[in-house]
Amino acid sequence: MSSDPVAQGRSVAASxxxxxxxxxxLFAGRIxxxxAALSAGxxxxxxxxxxxxxxxxxxxxxLLASGRTIPAGRRHLxxxxxxxxxxxxxxxxxxxLVVQRVGPAYTATVYSLSPLLTMAFAAGLGIERLSLRRLAGIGIGFLGMATLVRQQFLQIDTGQPLWVVFGLAIPASAAAGNIIRSAYWPKGASALAFSCGxxxxxxxxxxxxxxxxxxxLGWRFSDPGIGFWTACLIGVSALSLVLNFRLQQVGGPVVFSQIGYWGTGFGVLLAAVLFGDVLTWLSLAGLCCIVAGGVLASHR
Incomplete structure (x- = not known):
């Protein structure tokens, strides 16, 4: 392994x-x-x-085949x-609850605040340094995501302002989870063991x-469509969570929090490939912003 700290930093950033x-x-795939599973019943x-x-x-x-078990100490539990x-x-x-009262557009777009809140929490608690480069990366990524969902912003129903305010707790909760994972990650715990627990x-x-x-009691299990899509969801979720925790180990909470941006971008691409949605020049510009923001924010 190279002893050059610059080379090591570039390797970590690329990873x-x-x-x-x-x-x-995988985030977009799970959505x-x-x-599909909800449509199947x-x-x-x-x-x-x-x-x-x-x-x-x-x-x-x-996990068991690797000779490890889920840590079950008091702190772990x-x-x-x-x-x-x-x-x-x-x-x-x-x-x-929010999607029933305010609509899916607001619920979908409110997650975009998670990276911004994560960065603020991490800087405020001294977990990560708030560099100009990382701040620019998060900002550019947010701009790209906002460009992709610009039509959804216009559909937000603000008739119930109390639930609009409650909806802000969704990204705040996700950001808090990002910080907790980084700040209290059990020493020596693998991403696989942590994922299982x-x-x-x-x-x-x-x-x-x-x-x-x-x-x-009304859940349906015998329907072949539900069974197929549930099995797909299980497989993708298992792989996704292990990689998510590994990303948090390598990149930290701020980089990890950008998954929502990338999920939105890949969602647009998958919708174009699978359902024939049209990709506009504005959509492509948004995707480029998300990639550029990820490159900038990945550097520590």
Whole structure:
């Protein structure tokens, strides 16, 4: 391994950038698969429970085969529980409530604030230095994402301002989860072990909330369409979470938080390839901004 710190820094930045692109693609893929499963008749919390539980069960044999287990110390269990609530259960439930009252456009676009909030939290708590280059990267990425969803901004229903304000807790919760993972990552814990523990904790949190919003007894399991798309979601979720945690280890919370930008960009591309949506010059400009922002923000 090279002892040149500049070369090492470039290698880390390249690794973070590659992981960011791959995680963004998987993020978009999960959205496409979730939409297909919901259209087939699955319910939102059903997908949440089965997706996280199935992904955890897929990763567990891999973890055991590597000679490791899920760390189960008191600190680890608390961290899994906190992340399960803060990063998954709370924003999931709140997004379902907000989308019913304000609309899907606001719920989709509000996630774009997560990188900005993550950067502010990281700088305020002294976890990462707020460099001009990284600030420019996040800003350019935000501009690119806003360009891609410009039509959705026009569809936001502001008739219920209280729920508009509540919706801001969604990106705040995601940003808090990013910070918690970086600040309290258990020493020596692998991304695989950490992924399994968080997936199982998330499953319990979402399952506990499911009866309040859905009727679990009415969940359908025998429908072939639901089974197929749920299996796809489980596989993509398992791979996605492991790579997400690895990205957080390599790139830190600010780079990690840009997954939403890249997911939006890949979502536009997948919609064009799979559903024939038209890519305009403005859309291409937005995609270029997201890539440029990722390159700038990946440098520490």
């Amino acid at each position: 973070a950038f590659g992981l960011l692109a791959l995680c963004g693609f 496409m698969i979730s939409k 699955a319910q939102p919390f059903q997908l949440g429970v089965l997706g996280h539980l199935g992904a955890g069960l897929c990763l567990l044999p891999w 608390i961290l899994y529980g906190v992340l399960g609530l803060v990063s998954v259960a709370f924003p999931t439930v709140l997004s379902y 968080t997936l199982f904790a998330s499953t319990l949190a979402i399952a506990a909330m499911a009866p309040v919003f859905e009727a679990p």
